[in-house]
Amino acid sequence: MRGIKIGVLGLGTVGSGVVRLLRDHQAKISSITGCQLEIKTIVVHNLNKQRNVDLTGIELTDQFTKILNDPEIKIVVEVMGTVETAKNYVEQLLQAGKHIITANKDLIATYGAELAELARANGCDLFYEASVAGGIPILRTIVNSFAADRIVEVKGIVNGTTNYILTQMSQQQVSFSAALKAAQDLGFAEPDPTNDVEGIDAAYKMVILTQFAFGMNISMKQLKISGISDVKLADIQQAKELGYNIKLLGIAKLIDDRVDVSVGPVLVPKDQPLAAVQNENNAVLVTGAAVGETMFYGPGAGELPTANSVLSDIIAVAKDIVLETTGSRFNDFQRDLKQARPADVCYSYYFSLKVKDQPGQMLKITQAMSEAQASFHLIIQSELDNEHARIVMTTHQMSEAQRNQVVAAFSTLKDVEVIAAYKVLPE
Known part of the structure; x- marks a missing residue:
């Protein structure tokens, strides 16, 4: 059976889970991929740290080049965190022709498009299922x-x-x-x-x-x-x-x-x-x-749920290696869309206000709503302390632009403090 060697950057919670799951489910993974997947090298920051996972047969090192320069290692799992350091490592690994799996949402959200293009140019896979919602695929x-x-x-x-x-x-x-x-x-x-x-x-x-x-x-x-x-x-x-x-x-x-x-x-x-x-x-x-x-x-997190998503990516890469179809984007869908305008984004809203308990306050609040052409759904007033009342309002649907106008108007009113201004999902 064909063997595929794996390198891992980081041995924290998720990295330990990857080692565990790959050992525990080796037979099933081999039957699915037709390959014997084996972790060869793990790069860690602290070699002396106590580990609670079986590392038999795995080289533990603090030298990134041990993975970068090893021609046997075809897949690298990045679970070390950080953004700039991880980006630097991933770029070098992709340029060396190694396939990347990462759980690093910060990295992908910041540099995902750039790294995906680099992966495609080098015929490499770049997968990151574990970067969003942990164990949910x-x-x-x-x-x-x-x-x-x-x-x-x-x-x-x-x-x-x-x-x-x-x-x-x-x-x-x-x-x-x-x-x-x-x-x-x-x-x-x-x-x-x-x-x-x-x-x-x-x-x-x-x-x-x-x-x-x-x-x-x-x-x-x-x-x-x-x-x-x-x-x-x-x-x-x-x-x-x-x-x-x-x-x-x-x-x-x-x-x-x-x-x-x-x-x-x-x-x-x-x-x-x-x-x-x-x-x-x-x-x-x-x-x-x-x-x-x-x-x-x-x-959405945790050692084994997140590691399970990493393993699903490892299996996908292994299949691509066997079929010689590596280098495709994880997500090929691209459209030139613009952001919605605040005037077009409509919700009902929940407002919570701290108001000095004195005559005329409700009139000022109502005027601010009226000037924004927004309307109440309900209003509840209760005592907050000896000097202040708490006013809670829900509104009929209005635009985000109206909401912003209302909050700005409330904020200018003397003795009125906006505690909350939250969207309300429709029933």
């Missing part, structure tokens, strides 16, 4: 199963850390800071959770999903990104009373041949499938013109 599903359909929307929960935090706030009635600490204690959140809680991690994934769903290259600078660090327990409770759960959603939506892409807290109706996704799980809803709405659900 969403990218290959979009490429294969939706090839004949016209995707009109992709939305979902693509960050398990924020979903865990919001779940704990909702179910345990705890503050953001308390829920974040619980996530860190369980290993769901990093000591520095900024990328997760500020929506940056989810935004990287939405860049990749937008490329696959709509063939559109969009940069992080073009995305509208907001996180959950300012989400208040009171708003989560109020949303529940109104029949919604607050979730951090990534949404990429086709609007009149333009695409709107955003990440932020959204009120999701309780009977909508995404509302039921709890804790660290992820879910992606893909809406096609022909098939309608389909949902893909599962663990």
Whole structure:
């Protein structure tokens, strides 16, 4: 049986999972690919670190050139993280004719198009199924199963850390800071959770999903990104009373041949499938013109789920090597689309305001809405403290431009503070 040697950059959580799964499922993988796949070399930063995975027969080194200059190694798995260092390594490996599999969403979202072109020019495969939603095979599903359909929307929960935090706030009635600490204690959140809680991690994934769903290259600078660090327990409770759960959603939506892409807290109706996704799980809803709405659900991170996606890419590359069909793009779909205009992006909105409790405040708020030609769906006022009231409003559908005008107007009002301004998904 033909043998294919593999190199691995990084031996953290995912790298260890790749080693484990490849050993445990060797017979099945060999029967599928017709090849004997074997990890030959792993590059790590710290050779003396204790490892909890069997490395028998594998060379552990801190020298990248051991993989780069080894003609036996045909496939390299990059699970080391970073952006610029990883890009430098991947470029050298592609130029050396080695096929690349990566779980590095930051790298692909930032340099994916450039690296894909370099891979094609060198006849190499570049696959990255594990970069989005961990164990959920969403990218290959979009490429294969939706090839004949016209995707009109992709939305979902693509960050398990924020979903865990919001779940704990909702179910345990705890503050953001308390829920974040619980996530860190369980290993769901990093000591520095900024990328997760500020929506940056989810935004990287939405860049990749937008490329696959709509063939559109969009940069992080073009995305509208907001996180959950300012989400208040009171708003989560109020949303529940109104029949919604607050979730951090990534949404990429086709609007009149333009695409709107955003990440932020959204009120999701309780009977909508995404509302039921709890804790660290992820879910992606893909809406096609022909098939309608389909949902893909599962663990969005973790050693074995993510490693399983890496293994599926390894198997795909091995098949391409055997069939001599390497060098095709993971995603060939490309279109010259523009971003949707704020005047064309329409949702209902949820506003939460802290207002000094004195006569005339509601009149000023109503005037601001009227000037933007926006209308209320409901208004709830409650006591916040001795001097302030809390006003919660949901609106009828209005454009993002109107929403921005309303928020700007509220912000100029004396004694009015905007606590929240979230999209509301339709029933």
